[in-house]
Amino acid sequence: MKAKANQLASRRKNLGTNIYLNLLERAVQERTFLIIIGLALLLAAFATLNRNMAMWFGFAFAAYAAVANDSIQSLGTFIESNRHRPWYVLWLFTGIILICTLTFSYIYFDGDVTYRRLLDANGHTKYPHPEQFSYFQIIAPVVLLILTRLRMPVSTTFLLLSVFSSSSSGVSSIIHKSLTAYLLAFVLSFVIWYAGYNTIRKYFKKRKAHAVWPVIQWVISGALWSVWLMQDGANIAVFLPRTLSLVQFLIFTGTIFMGLGLLFYLRGDKIQQVVSEKIRIADVRAATLVDFTYVLLLIYKLLDSTIPLSTTWVFLGVIGGREIAVNIARSKKGFKHKRKALRIIGRDLLYATIGLVISVALAAGANPGIRKDVLEFLSINF
Numbered sequence: 001m002k003a004k005a006n007q008l009a010s011r012r013k014n015l016g017t018n019i020y021l022n023l024l025e026r027a028v029q030e031r032t033f034l035i036i037i038g039l040a041l042l043l044a045a046f047a048t049l050n051r052n053m054a055m056w057f058g059f060a061f062a063a064y065a066a067v068a069n070d071s072i073q074s075l076g077t078f079i080e081s082n083r084h085r086p087w088y089v090l091w092l093f094t095g096i097i098l099i100c101t102l103t104f105s106y107i108y109f110d111g112d113v114t115y116r117r118l119l120d121a122n123g124h125t126k127y128p129h130p131e132q133f134s135y136f137q138i139i140a141p142v143v144l145l146i147l148t149r150l151r152m153p154v155s156t157t158f159l160l161l162s163v164f165s166s167s168s169s170g171v172s173s174i175i176h177k178s179l180t181a182y183l184l185a186f187v188l189s190f191v192i193w194y195a196g197y198n199t200i201r202k203y204f205k206k207r208k209a210h211a212v213w214p215v216i217q218w219v220i221s222g223a224l225w226s227v228w229l230m231q232d233g234a235n236i237a238v239f240l241p242r243t244l245s246l247v248q249f250l251i252f253t254g255t256i257f258m259g260l261g262l263l264f265y266l267r268g269d270k271i272q273q274v275v276s277e278k279i280r281i282a283d284v285r286a287a288t289l290v291d292f293t294y295v296l297l298l299i300y301k302l303l304d305s306t307i308p309l310s311t312t313w314v315f316l317g318v319i320g321g322r323e324i325a326v327n328i329a330r331s332k333k334g335f336k337h338k339r340k341a342l343r344i345i346g347r348d349l350l351y352a353t354i355g356l357v358i359s360v361a362l363a364a365g366a367n368p369g370i371r372k373d374v375l376e377f378l379s380i381n382f
Contacts, residue, residue, distance in 0.1 A: 033149060037142060044138040054133035059239040059252075061141035064259040066156040066235045069148040070312060074228035077287035078221040079267060091264040095257050097222050101229045102253050111243030113252060116306045117234035119242045126170035127161055127234075129241050136366035137163045143362070147355060154355025155310035160235040162363035168373040171363055175356070177301070178310035185297050185317025192293060193325035200289070217288040224295040230302055231311050294318045316352060320345045 040061065047054040075094065082090055105113045112119050119125050130137065140163045147154050155178065162171050193200070236256065240248060294315060301309050327341040364371040 030149070037146060040142045040145075041139060044135060044142065047138055048133055048135050051132060054138050055239055058133065058138045058141055059236065060255065061145060062160055062236045062239055063252075063255045064262065065141045065144040065148060066160065066232065067256065067259055068263055069144055069154060070156055070228065070232060074225050074232075074311070075221070075263075077290055078217070078225075079264070081217065081284045081287040083267065087264040087267065088261075091261045093218070093222070094225055094264075095260055097226050098229060098257060098260065099253060101226045102233065102249075102256075105230070105233075106244065106249050111245070111249070113244060113249065114234035114237050115230045115302075117231070117308050118238060125242060126166055126173075127164040127238055128166055130164070134163075134366045136362045140362055143358065147351075147358075152351040152355065154352055155312040155359070156232060156235045157308050157310040157312070158356050158359035159362070161238055161308055162359040162370075163366040164238050165363060165367065165370065167367075168370045171360065171370065173307050174310060177305070177307050178313040181297065181301055181309060182313040182317040185294075185314045186321040188297065189290075189293055189318045189321030190325045191321075192289075193322045194329050197326065197329035213284045213288065217284050217291070220288055220291045220295060224291050224298070227295055227298045227302060228311060231298060231309055234308055290318060290322060312352060312355075316345075316348050320348070 044057065047057040078094075079090070102113050105115050109116060118127050140160055144154070144156060144159050147159075157174055157178070158171075161174065165171050237244075237252065240252060244252060297314055297318070298309075298311060301314070323341045323345055360370075360374060364374045
């Protein structure tokens with residue numbers, strides 16, 4: 001009995017030692033990133049002392065963090081199916097679309113680059129530009145950068161817009177619109193892939209895609225990237241005045257353009273794995289069909305209302321519905337692949353939910369009114 005107890009204690013000790021060594025090894029591998037994050041969190045505290053410094057500091061981190069995290073949905077399949085092409089070709093293609101999309105909004109909406117996501121036609125907004133930035137507002141994009149590094153597909157809309165919301169209604173309206181969009185995306189994607197699985201599989205079984213497929217994919221990917229900017233450009237612009245001067249617009253566009261170049265150079269960085277692990281997503285035809293479903297839903301939601309939308313949740317619905325449909329329709333027996341699909345989808349949803357909880361916590365820290373509403377909600381329900 002004593003020998004078994006000693007053996008169990010030894011195993012626990014070895015397990016604890018292995019965990020410690022793995023964490024230490026990971027910390028050494030990520031030392032440059034950890035140093036940057038540490039400095040960012042420290043500088044954020046000093047930035048709160050100066051409004052302009054806080055504004056540009058938050059924007060600089062948001063410009064990269066938002067695009068990097070959301071790259072899995074707007075550019076993930078495009079990157080995955082074009083790994084054989086030079087990164088700068090992909091960068092210039094998406095960069096030109098970026099400039100055209102933002103320039104149109106800037107001119108048409110008199111200095112507003114968000115397509116009325118933050119400012120309505122009467123000049124009203126639920127996400128006012130603060131007279132003084134709080135620490136929680138400034139560190140929101142830094143937190144997003146950390147979650148992105150951990151390969152967590154969280155909603156940048158929840159995380160970045162929530163901390164600027166003037167009331168809890170600004171947060172709840174985003175959540176409601178995003179969750180309904182997720183359900184719609186999941187059902188639509190499931191129906192498309194389950195009903196058409198045999199036809200799609202028979203056609204995709206060909207070793208080589210027709211030469212026209214890459215052209216179709218680039219057109220659809222370009223449209224998707226443009227629509228994504230119309231929806232989620234607000235997540236970056238929220239740190240800047242609601243209407244921009246020409247100089248501010250040039251800095252805004254140029255910063256995102258350069259951040260986009262870094263993202264393509266890194267081939268989507270670590271979070272690209274969320275797309276890479278999905279079944280046959282590197283096939284240009286599968287990638288195109290996923291993007292086509294996704295862009296249709298975004299256009300529908302774009303025209304539906306000007307309430308900001310979490311495009312991350314829409315994308316998770318699209319790939320989740322596809323993954324479940326494909327695994328159910330496959331002729332292979334057993335539950336191995338089905339369990340794997342459920343595990344992947346469950347993990348993605350868990351990460352997105354963690355991001356939502358963190359977003360609400362940051363919003364509560366930044367806004368006393370939201371904090372009061374959250375505490376009242378918790379006291380009533382728990």
